[in-house]
Amino acid sequence: MKKIAENNLNLEPYEKEYSEKRLWNKIKSVAKTAGEKIVYMVLLLYYALQSPDISIKERTMIIGALGYFILPVDLIPDAMPAFGFADDAAVLMALIKMITCINATVKAQAREKLTEWFG
16 A cells, blocks of 8 residues: 555545455455456556556556455445356456556566466
8 A cells, every 4th residue: 555655646535445455355255256367357457556657547547446346245246146246347357448557567467476376
C-alpha cells in the first residue's frame, strides 16, 4: 500500500474494497476455482499497479477492478458454480484492453507468479 500512496493516490478511503492483503487473500481462496486465466489477469493488473510509469487514471481504474474482484457479492456472486467469476473476468479483460501500462516487465512478473502457483 505504501508504494501506491507515494505516487499521489491516497487509498485509505478505499481500503474496505481494495488492499494488497485482501487481494492476496482472495487469490489464495479462489485461485483453483477462478482458474489460471482470471488469476493471470488479476496479476497483470496488480503488477501494473506497482509500475512507477502508471497514470493516476489507470491506477484508479485498476484499483476499482481489483476491488470488484475482491468483493464476494457482485453482479454474479463468486460462489455460483461455473458462472461466479464471469463478471469478474469481463471487468478484468475490458480494463486490460483499455490501459497502456501493461508492458513486457509486468507480463513477465505475472507469468512468473502464475507459474509459481500453478506450475
